[in-house]
Amino acid sequence: MKKILIQYLYIFVIATVILFLFTWASACEKEVIDETLPICEELQISTEENPCKKDNVSMNTIADALEKLGESGTLPK
Numbered sequence: 001m002k003k004i005l006i007q008y009l010y011i012f013v014i015a016t017v018i019l020f021l022f023t024w025a026s027a028c029e030k031e032v033i034d035e036t037l038p039i040c041e042e043l044q045i046s047t048e049e050n051p052c053k054k055d056n057v058s059m060n061t062i063a064d065a066l067e068k069l070g071e072s073g074t075l076p077k
Helices: 002-027 059-072
Strands: none
């Protein structure tokens, strides 16, 4: 009886070590960012199923967008 309990103890310890190693290994994985993703189109929402990378926006683009918003009456003058 004592021999069986010792065997179960060994199995439990080995299973615990394996579980710990798999958990530790999966926690260390790093997400790889795909550089071939398309640039977001206007009004496109980036989701996990349909990802897109953001394009670098210059100050001129922001100024043009603010001017258009001012002309449309959306922003107060």
